[in-house]
Each structure stands twice: as C-alpha cells, then as structure tokens.
Amino acid sequence: MHTSLTCSSLSFSWADGTPVLDGLDISFGPGRTGLVGVNGAGKSTLLKLIAGELTPTEGTVRVAGEVGYLPQNVTLDTASKVDEALGIAARRAALHAIEAGDVAAEHFETIGDDWDVEERALALLGELGLGHIGLDRTTGELSGGESVLLRLAALLLRRPDVLLLDEPTNNLDLYARRRLYEAVRSWPGVMVVVSHDRDLLELVDQIADLRGGEVTWYGGNYSAYEAALATEQEAAERMVRVAEADLKRQKRELVEAHTKLARRTRYANKMYENKREPRAVMKLRKRSAQVSAGKHRIMHEEKLTAARERLDEAVEAVRDDDEIRVDLPYTAVPPGRTVLTLQDLELAHGARVRGGLELRGPERVALIGRNGAGKTTLLRTIAGELAPVSGLVAAHVPHRFLPQRLDVLDDGLTVAENVARFAPGATDNRVRARLARFLFRGARADQRAGTLSGGERFRAALAALMLAEPAPQLLMLDEPTNNLDLASVRQLTTALESYEGALLVAGHDLPFLESVGITRWLVVEEGELKEITPEDVRYSA
Known part of the structure; x- marks a missing residue:
C-alpha cells in the first residue's frame, strides 16, 4: 500500500x-x-x-x-x-x-x-x-x-x-x-x-x-x-474587466428601462385624464402598464444584482497581496556621515577586524560567510549585547538590531503594545496608524505576539524597530528572510526601499541581498572580516 x-x-x-x-x-x-x-x-x-x-x-x-x-x-x-x-x-x-x-x-x-x-x-x-x-x-x-x-x-x-x-x-x-x-x-x-x-x-x-x-x-x-498562477491571474483580471463592463451595461439598461416605463405611465395617465377611451379599457391599460413596469423593474434589478455578484466573484479571484508601505523620513543619513567605526576588533568567539573599518552614509552592507564564522557575534557586538575581547566598536547614530530569534517581542503583549514599548511617546492612534502600513490593521494589531506566524512575527518585530523613537539610522538584520514566505520577502524588500538609513544585513539569501541594493560586501572568513567584490560573493557565501 x-x-x-x-x-x-x-x-x-x-x-x-x-x-x-x-x-x-x-x-x-x-x-x-x-x-x-x-x-x-x-x-x-x-x-x-x-x-x-x-x-x-x-x-x-x-x-x-x-x-x-x-x-x-x-x-x-x-x-x-x-x-x-x-x-x-x-x-x-x-x-x-x-x-x-x-x-x-x-x-x-x-x-x-x-x-x-x-x-x-x-x-x-x-x-x-x-x-x-x-x-x-x-x-x-x-x-x-x-x-x-x-x-x-x-x-x-x-x-x-x-x-x-x-x-x-x-x-x-x-x-x-x-x-x-x-x-x-x-x-x-x-x-x-x-x-x-x-x-x-x-x-x-x-x-x-x-x-x-x-x-x-x-x-x-x-x-x-x-x-500557471500568472496565467490564472491574467484570466481573472480579464474576467474583472468583463464583469465591470457588464455591470455598467446593466446599470445603463436599468436606467433606460425606468425612463421608458416612466414615459408609458405618463401616457397612460394622460389618456385616463382625457377619457379618450372607455373607462373600463383605460383602467385595464393602466393596470397592465403597472404590472408590466413591475416585471421590467424586477427583471432589470435581478440582472443588475447578478452582474454585481459576477464582479465580486471575479475580483475575489484576483490576488491582492498587500505590500508594506512606510514613510520613514527620520531614518535618513547624510552621505559621508560616519555611521559605524570598528578598530582592531577581536570578538568573543575569535573573529577579528584587523585595522579599521567604517560605514558611511546610507550604505547597504551585506555580511556573509559560512555557518559559525561569527556573523551573528559581530552584529551582537555592534548592538552592544556582547563585549569585544579587545578593540573599538562605536555606532555614531541611533541603531537597532533584529536578531534571528525575533526575541525583541513580548509574547504576552499585543502587536500594538509591543510597538508602543519602543515608542513610548506615541499615542495609541499614531501607533495603530503606523502599524496599518505594516499590514496590522484593526483587530490584527490586537493579536498577541505569541500567536503570530513566523512571517507575521517578523513583520511585527520589524515594525517595532523601524517605528522606534529615536528612529534608527543604522538597522542591523540577522538572516531576515528566515521564516518568511516569498510574498513576505517581497514585502520586506519594499519596506527596506523606504528605509533611508544605513543597513547591515547578515544572510545567505543572495537573491534577497541583491534585491535590496547592497552597495558593499563583507565576508567573515578564516576568522577575519574582509571586503570582497560582488563577483566573489557566490564563492564565499
């Protein structure tokens, strides 16, 4: 079997x-x-x-x-x-x-x-x-x-x-x-x-x-x-256009039918008032006109209702995967401004940064390397979660770190309450208005963090950090596409397009890294942080 x-x-x-x-x-x-x-x-x-x-x-x-x-x-x-x-x-x-x-x-x-x-x-x-x-x-x-x-x-x-x-x-x-x-x-x-x-x-x-x-x-x-999905969606969008045209036609025919019936009614009333025909005949004509008008009205209204239902069904067949849309003007970093300085750094688990390394302006830097090379350790050290063994780490702008574990959220609090923790000066209405742009609308903002899916949890954590006060001008992400479906990866890419600060992303998802406009590639290799060319990336990731 x-x-x-x-x-x-x-x-x-x-x-x-x-x-x-x-x-x-x-x-x-x-x-x-x-x-x-x-x-x-x-x-x-x-x-x-x-x-x-x-x-x-x-x-x-x-x-x-x-x-x-x-x-x-x-x-x-x-x-x-x-x-x-x-x-x-x-x-x-x-x-x-x-x-x-x-x-x-x-x-x-x-x-x-x-x-x-x-x-x-x-x-x-x-x-x-x-x-x-x-x-x-x-x-x-x-x-x-x-x-x-x-x-x-x-x-x-x-x-x-x-x-x-x-x-x-x-x-x-x-x-x-x-x-x-x-x-x-x-x-x-x-x-x-x-x-x-x-x-x-x-x-x-x-x-x-x-x-x-x-x-x-x-x-x-x-x-x-x-x-197959693209073919389906093309057909669905065509059906929407057909259904919209049909709905317009039914509305037009209903108006025309009302106009014709109104003319007939006025004519029948005029004949009745002028008494040009026998009274019994005129009453019969008037009653017949009313019955006919009722049937026509019902018929056209039924057609209009059916057209609306066809349009609703056609619209429902078209996928409408929302995108995260955020406006983050306070995250902007002027070109040339020093954002981060690393000098002769030795990390807790052995990786080193020999000499000096600086991030300037709104650079978008990818941090790659084998598992266990020390990428997460470096990000946690920059974020202040780990102390370096020796050397200097200095972030010169407000910064936030989103770890793989997404443990910045309190599972017992709602999404709105979690975001409010990072922006204590914001009103509830302001928090909810901003959350709506991260696709947490209405009751979704009141869902407890512990019940969120992996992708929803990531979106909530990203919202908490990007809407924090003061606004982060250096955003560090550790394997951000983990737990995200392909639609959510596109949403994340869209959100990061709105971000105007410096970006430091550790990851192995090369298509994603390329999609967010990485301007500089760093690799942790053989215990050292090195800069490499885009051509060398696939051999080092």
Missing part, C-alpha cells in the same frame, strides 16, 4: 480563539510537495498538527506510516553527544560492548539487525557535510546550521515514511543548502516542505497553495506554479 497522509475537516484555533484552519481537507501522496501560501495561512500549524505537536480543534489526521518532522527552530540538548542526537547511542554502545567481548543477550537485542548503524551514521554525516564533527562531540559545540543538518540526519537515519520540513534552509549557508538539496532530491517517500527558498522549491513535484483556508494544487515545481 502506498504511503499516504490525509487530513479531514481539520480545524485549529489558538487558545485565545484566533482561528487558523477551518474544515481543511487535504491529502498528500508519494513524492515531494511544496506547501506555499502567505504568512499566517497556517502552513507551519498544519505541519505541527500532522506531526502531532498540536491537537486539532476538530477533524482528523490519518497517516499510513511513520512521520518525521523538522521544525523551523531546531533546539538540541547542548550537553548531549552527536550519537544521542542521532538516536543511535544505545545501539552504538551495545555494538562497542560486543566488540570488546561482552556477549550479553541485551546487547544483541538492542542492536537487532542494525549492525552497520555506526557506518551508516558516519556516511550520512559525510553526505550532509558533517563528517568532521564525528559521533562523540557534544551538540553544544555545533553552529545553528550544523544543528539543523544534524536533526535532518537523525530523521534520515530513521527513514520515516513521511518527512515534514518547515523552512529547512533557515540558518544554512550555501554549502550546507546544497547538501540538503541532494537529500531532498533522493528522498523516496512522502515529503511536504514549507520554504521560502526558491532553489529548494524548484526540486518539488507539485505545489499545494494554501490560501483562505483552501488548497489549490499545481503540478510541477515552483517555476511551473508561477507560470
């Missing part, structure tokens, strides 16, 4: 009553499925429901086989060893005991038929670019990207029938991403992947578009999906 995964009448709401899914029906069969949709559509929630990490409010999840789940935010016990994280510690210990001459029956029971478990684990680690870490190191020594790959290795060793991946390339450098792509290509079972990584979505067999609580299926990879 083929492995399958079916969700029937699936509903879920957060504890405060905020609905996420309502009566969703969806099935996944063999092959790789890319699950896409705007942030807040319920993609991550759906994966958690399938994985059993959340309990549905209503409905059922049926899976034929074992489920493996890689969440957005991977956390490992930092004191555990690699073999424990892989789930093979007991079998490995039993194997070593037997090799040392201990032939107790429990060792053979523990191993079962898995005599090559250690070789398979080491081979898999090598395939994922983790061959250097071995099985005896503690996971606390690993970088964020290595932790993600280690969790993936544990899943691949288990060989589950269904594999769920939620933003698996978050925190991965380009080298690690290529390793993950190979694992995805060779996956033989059911796979459902949520990602904003365009290259990863090019590897799927089909796209499931979750929108408005319903799923639309598209065959092929993300490029095929985009092409």
Whole structure:
C-alpha cells in the first residue's frame, strides 16, 4: 500500500480563539510537495498538527506510516553527544560492548539487525557535510546550521515514511543548502516542505497553495506554479474587466428601462385624464402598464444584482497581496556621515577586524560567510549585547538590531503594545496608524505576539524597530528572510526601499541581498572580516 497522509475537516484555533484552519481537507501522496501560501495561512500549524505537536480543534489526521518532522527552530540538548542526537547511542554502545567481548543477550537485542548503524551514521554525516564533527562531540559545540543538518540526519537515519520540513534552509549557508538539496532530491517517500527558498522549491513535484483556508494544487515545481498562477491571474483580471463592463451595461439598461416605463405611465395617465377611451379599457391599460413596469423593474434589478455578484466573484479571484508601505523620513543619513567605526576588533568567539573599518552614509552592507564564522557575534557586538575581547566598536547614530530569534517581542503583549514599548511617546492612534502600513490593521494589531506566524512575527518585530523613537539610522538584520514566505520577502524588500538609513544585513539569501541594493560586501572568513567584490560573493557565501 502506498504511503499516504490525509487530513479531514481539520480545524485549529489558538487558545485565545484566533482561528487558523477551518474544515481543511487535504491529502498528500508519494513524492515531494511544496506547501506555499502567505504568512499566517497556517502552513507551519498544519505541519505541527500532522506531526502531532498540536491537537486539532476538530477533524482528523490519518497517516499510513511513520512521520518525521523538522521544525523551523531546531533546539538540541547542548550537553548531549552527536550519537544521542542521532538516536543511535544505545545501539552504538551495545555494538562497542560486543566488540570488546561482552556477549550479553541485551546487547544483541538492542542492536537487532542494525549492525552497520555506526557506518551508516558516519556516511550520512559525510553526505550532509558533517563528517568532521564525528559521533562523540557534544551538540553544544555545533553552529545553528550544523544543528539543523544534524536533526535532518537523525530523521534520515530513521527513514520515516513521511518527512515534514518547515523552512529547512533557515540558518544554512550555501554549502550546507546544497547538501540538503541532494537529500531532498533522493528522498523516496512522502515529503511536504514549507520554504521560502526558491532553489529548494524548484526540486518539488507539485505545489499545494494554501490560501483562505483552501488548497489549490499545481503540478510541477515552483517555476511551473508561477507560470500557471500568472496565467490564472491574467484570466481573472480579464474576467474583472468583463464583469465591470457588464455591470455598467446593466446599470445603463436599468436606467433606460425606468425612463421608458416612466414615459408609458405618463401616457397612460394622460389618456385616463382625457377619457379618450372607455373607462373600463383605460383602467385595464393602466393596470397592465403597472404590472408590466413591475416585471421590467424586477427583471432589470435581478440582472443588475447578478452582474454585481459576477464582479465580486471575479475580483475575489484576483490576488491582492498587500505590500508594506512606510514613510520613514527620520531614518535618513547624510552621505559621508560616519555611521559605524570598528578598530582592531577581536570578538568573543575569535573573529577579528584587523585595522579599521567604517560605514558611511546610507550604505547597504551585506555580511556573509559560512555557518559559525561569527556573523551573528559581530552584529551582537555592534548592538552592544556582547563585549569585544579587545578593540573599538562605536555606532555614531541611533541603531537597532533584529536578531534571528525575533526575541525583541513580548509574547504576552499585543502587536500594538509591543510597538508602543519602543515608542513610548506615541499615542495609541499614531501607533495603530503606523502599524496599518505594516499590514496590522484593526483587530490584527490586537493579536498577541505569541500567536503570530513566523512571517507575521517578523513583520511585527520589524515594525517595532523601524517605528522606534529615536528612529534608527543604522538597522542591523540577522538572516531576515528566515521564516518568511516569498510574498513576505517581497514585502520586506519594499519596506527596506523606504528605509533611508544605513543597513547591515547578515544572510545567505543572495537573491534577497541583491534585491535590496547592497552597495558593499563583507565576508567573515578564516576568522577575519574582509571586503570582497560582488563577483566573489557566490564563492564565499
């Protein structure tokens, strides 16, 4: 029997009553499925429901086989060893005991038929670019990207029938991403992947578009999906134009019909007043004219109502993904003004800045490099969260730092309350007016931060920092496209187009970095911060 995964009448709401899914029906069969949709559509929630990490409010999840789940935010016990994280510690210990001459029956029971478990684990680690870490190191020594790959290795060793991946390339450098792509290509079972990584979505067999609580299926990879969607949208926009023209025609015909009927009524009244025909005939003509007028009026009004409904349906079929629009005049930095100075800097984890480095004016600087190279450490040091071992760090303008964890938000507060913390002098009306430009309108501004999706949480954190007082003239972002769908990445790009200050962005998403107009590229490599040319970027990211 083929492995399958079916969700029937699936509903879920957060504890405060905020609905996420309502009566969703969806099935996944063999092959790789890319699950896409705007942030807040319920993609991550759906994966958690399938994985059993959340309990549905209503409905059922049926899976034929074992489920493996890689969440957005991977956390490992930092004191555990690699073999424990892989789930093979007991079998490995039993194997070593037997090799040392201990032939107790429990060792053979523990191993079962898995005599090559250690070789398979080491081979898999090598395939994922983790061959250097071995099985005896503690996971606390690993970088964020290595932790993600280690969790993936544990899943691949288990060989589950269904594999769920939620933003698996978050925190991965380009080298690690290529390793993950190979694992995805060779996956033989059911796979459902949520990602904003365009290259990863090019590897799927089909796209499931979750929108408005319903799923639309598209065959092929993300490029095929985009092409099909573009064709659909062109047709939908044509239907809107046709429906608008039809509505105008129906309105015109209704006016013309009223005019004709008014003329007939005036004529019938005039004939009645002049008594040119027998009284009974005139009464019959008048009554007939009234009945006819009523029928015509009802007919044209029904046509007008039907035309309005067709227009509403046509408009609903056209996607209207809002864009963040902000006006931030106080973030402007004059050209040539020194924004940041680094001098003979040594960071807490060993990276160095030899000599001096300055950021001037509204420069847009990308900070790239392998996982664990020290990019986040450098940003946290500039932000004042970490003290340098030696050297000088001086930010000469108001600055803000948005970390990967998005922990600038208080989960117990609403979006509006969180923003108000950063701008205590702003009125509630001003906060809400500004939040509306970040797409938090009306009741959305009163949603608690703890219930937001990854993309919504990022948008709320970005709003809090960009609307802060004083306005930041240096904005530092650490892996900002993590947890964002492709529509939200476009929204972020639009928001940053409005930002007039200096920008320092650490990341591996080269298409995004190129889209925000990076003017300067820095790489942390072999423990040093260096400036490189745009041509060298893809070899260093």
